[in-house]
Amino acid sequence: MDVVLSIFTYTALFLSLYFQLFLLLTYFGWRKPGMEDRPGYRSDADLPSVSIIVPCYNEERTVKKTILSLLALDYPREKLNVIVVDDGSKDSTWQVVQEFADNPSVMLLQKKNEGSKFAALNFGLTYANTDIVGCLDADSSVDKMALRYSVSWFSRSDVYGVVPSMVIDSPKSIMQYMQKVEYELSTYLRQALHRMESIYVTPGPLTLFRKEVFDKLGPYREAHHTEDLEIALRMHVAGMRIAQSKESLVYTHGPRTWPQLLKQRVRWTYGFLKNVQDYRKQIFSGELGDLSVFILPIGFISVIVSVISLPVLLVNLYSSIHKEAVQIAVSGIHLHVPMLDLFTVPSQAYALLGFVSLAILFMTLIIGRRVILKKPIFSFDLLTLFIYPFFSGWWSVKSLYNAILSKKEVWASNQK
Amino acid sequence: MEHHHPNPKRKVEWIKYIVTFLVTAGLFVSAFYVSRVIAEKRVAEIRSIQDSISLDLLSSETQFSLLNDSDCSQDGTSILAPELGQMGDRLSGMETDLGLDNPDVIQLKKYYSLLEIKDYMLAREYAKNCNVKPVTVIYFYKNDCDDCTKQGYALTALREKYPTLRVYSFDADLNLSAIATLQTITKVSGKVPTLVIGTHAYTGFQSIDDIEKIPEIKKLKDKMIKDEASAKAKSDSSEKTVSEETHQ
Numbered sequence: 001m002d003v004v005l006s007i008f009t010y011t012a013l014f015l016s017l018y019f020q021l022f023l024l025l026t027y028f029g030w031r032k033p034g035m036e037d038r039p040g041y042r043s044d045a046d047l048p049s050v051s052i053i054v055p056c057y058n059e060e061r062t063v064k065k066t067i068l069s070l071l072a073l074d075y076p077r078e079k080l081n082v083i084v085v086d087d088g089s090k091d092s093t094w095q096v097v098q099e100f101a102d103n104p105s106v107m108l109l110q111k112k113n114e115g116s117k118f119a120a121l122n123f124g125l126t127y128a129n130t131d132i133v134g135c136l137d138a139d140s141s142v143d144k145m146a147l148r149y150s151v152s153w154f155s156r157s158d159v160y161g162v163v164p165s166m167v168i169d170s171p172k173s174i175m176q177y178m179q180k181v182e183y184e185l186s187t188y189l190r191q192a193l194h195r196m197e198s199i200y201v202t203p204g205p206l207t208l209f210r211k212e213v214f215d216k217l218g219p220y221r222e223a224h225h226t227e228d229l230e231i232a233l234r235m236h237v238a239g240m241r242i243a244q245s246k247e248s249l250v251y252t253h254g255p256r257t258w259p260q261l262l263k264q265r266v267r268w269t270y271g272f273l274k275n276v277q278d279y280r281k282q283i284f285s286g287e288l289g290d291l292s293v294f295i296l297p298i299g300f301i302s303v304i305v306s307v308i309s310l311p312v313l314l315v316n317l318y319s320s321i322h323k324e325a326v327q328i329a330v331s332g333i334h335l336h337v338p339m340l341d342l343f344t345v346p347s348q349a350y351a352l353l354g355f356v357s358l359a360i361l362f363m364t365l366i367i368g369r370r371v372i373l374k375k376p377i378f379s380f381d382l383l384t385l386f387i388y389p390f391f392s393g394w395w396s397v398k399s400l401y402n403a404i405l406s407k408k409e410v411w412a413s414n415q416k
Numbered sequence: 417m418e419h420h421h422p423n424p425k426r427k428v429e430w431i432k433y434i435v436t437f438l439v440t441a442g443l444f445v446s447a448f449y450v451s452r453v454i455a456e457k458r459v460a461e462i463r464s465i466q467d468s469i470s471l472d473l474l475s476s477e478t479q480f481s482l483l484n485d486s487d488c489s490q491d492g493t494s495i496l497a498p499e500l501g502q503m504g505d506r507l508s509g510m511e512t513d514l515g516l517d518n519p520d521v522i523q524l525k526k527y528y529s530l531l532e533i534k535d536y537m538l539a540r541e542y543a544k545n546c547n548v549k550p551v552t553v554i555y556f557y558k559n560d561c562d563d564c565t566k567q568g569y570a571l572t573a574l575r576e577k578y579p580t581l582r583v584y585s586f587d588a589d590l591n592l593s594a595i596a597t598l599q600t601i602t603k604v605s606g607k608v609p610t611l612v613i614g615t616h617a618y619t620g621f622q623s624i625d626d627i628e629k630i631p632e633i634k635k636l637k638d639k640m641i642k643d644e645a646s647a648k649a650k651s652d653s654s655e656k657t658v659s660e661e662t663h664q
Binding site: 010014017018021022025026030197239286287288289290292293294323326327329330331332342343344345347348349350352353356 | 426427428429432433435436437439440443444447448450451454455457458461506509513565566569570572573623624
């Protein structure tokens with residue numbers, strides 16, 4: 001058993017260090033040529049027209065703030081349309097948005113709820129007649145300059161989609177602080193993926209597309225409730241580039257409680273596993289470059305590693321608590337003053353490698369916080385990094401379980 | 417507006433993957449190397465401490481034989497190697513780091529056990545000649561026993577509480593005839609944990625309270641309480657004098 005455990009530990013360490021170093025190499029220079037620059041538009045008259053779809057389902061409390069932030073965007077007013085789609089809300093969302101009924105930049109639409117966001121997006125798309133279309137979840141709001149920065153990427157004719165930097169807005173619960181740190185890390189991750197042409201999700205908060213994407217590739221699909229991942233993969237298959245505009249800040253609210261977060265993450269992870277499976281032919285043929293040979297496979301592997309890590313972490317946690325409890329029961333509470341000398345410094349290879357990995361993680365966080373988001377490096381929410389693996393292990397277990405079960409169902413229906 | 421055709425099939429830069437692999441592999445090799453160097457340094461450090469303890473013991477022994485009697489003016493505890501306790505802690509740290517089967521660890525443990533026995537004998541001889549009674553605990557344990565872990569915590573706490581208490585720990589699984597002989601002399605069965613205090617053997621886990629009820633340890637405790645009380649009285653009276661002086 002010990003041998004199996006060390007093989008797993010060292011394999012997982014090797015993969016995670018490899019991934020971290022690969023991204024660092026990419027970030028610090030070893031990147032695809034030509035993913036750096038955007039010429040920009042010469043004048044406001046050249047800027048493309050933009051429609052932003054705001055799908056809402058029971059968002060009476062947040063939708064007003066979302067629409068106001070869009071109307072406050074630094075962008076020529078006549079080139080910006082906001083399309084609000086009330087997806088059959090049961091609350092007063094429809095009444096709340098009536099405030100904007102007379103605004104020429106805002107279009108208010110209502111439809112029957114069909115149980116999935118992609119239908120509301122497609123409904124809104126049929127009303128969009130602009131060069132660029134995008135969407136913004138009704139619980140998010142945008143920084144004044146976000147659109148201008150994002151749109152400037154379309155001055156390159158090879159860019160078809162642009163994702164922003166997402167920030168968790170005013171966190172209140174531990175779960176939200178945990179997501180705040182996670183989003184800051186993923187800002188760096190997205191930037192590295194951008195430089196590898198490997199952004200594989202075009203998320204709800206202010207992703208922009210050329211309208212042409214939908215005209216050529218068709219509308220959003222159900223895609224296991226992760227339409228934002230499927231459209232990105234479809235674009236990659238069609239050879240359309242997706243860029244990240246790191247200066248475009250979008251503020252979003254993460255789920256507040258663990259059950260809500262679990263539900264969201266199981267949907268994401270399950271959607272990832274299923275969509276990658278659906279596109280396996282294109283992925284395994286290597287058509288998608290780094291995405292094919294590295295990013296998507298390692299995403300798959302990381303779900304499995306995180307599933308196996310969960311029991312290992314729990315057993316370790318239990319045994320160290322148990323040890324401490326026995327010691328306290330026998331000899332009372334002792335304050336150990338840790339002294340650093342030859343005999344107390346951790347010396348096992350896995351501990352040393354773990355430190356290297358943590359150091360790189362920390363560096364990554366500095367890049368995400370300091371360089372990209374221009375925020376201070378240190379804060380107490382960094383401590384949530386220590387609980388993160390337990391929670392991500394949990395949602396990985398549940399997602400993998402669901403993915404395997406539904407696979408069986410598909411087989412059963414195919415056999416008929 | 418005419419866009420150029422979407423990208424054709426993308427190329428993978430394999431050289432980047434190979435370079436990353438080499439860097440990662442390099443980190444792995446370095447980590448294993450550093451880990452090994454630290455372990456070797458620790459073994460060397462323990463070995464050198466053991467050598468110096470051994471030298472100390474030999475020197476005391478020689479002194480005893482030369483005088484045919486020991487120098488009773490010395491404090492009984494200081495002639496014995498005080499580093500032994502610390503050594504034991506370091507060795508058990510090595511056990512968790514390098515593993516119980518590591519040949520270096522086993523060899524160091526054997527050497528350490530022999531030094532403990534010599535130290536114990538020397539203490540006994542000193543006690544006989546100088547008519548003092550140092551309190552010693554001989555402790556037999558095994559590594560894979562939960563009660564022994566608990567017993568270890570209790571003894572560590574006792575050693576901190578009573579600095580004059582000498583605890584000699586022996587791994588009963590260590591294949592060393594001297595330990596077997598010691599077990600025979602002290603009339604101890606193979607069961608662990610077992611404590612030998614004075615002439616009695618106590619088998620099974622003994623809590624701190626249990627141990628403090630054993631006559632030899634109780635005496636030590638009473639003496640400590642008495643010493644503390646007199647020290648307190650002394651400091652109280654001096655404080656009193658000081659305060660009286662200030663009052664005047």
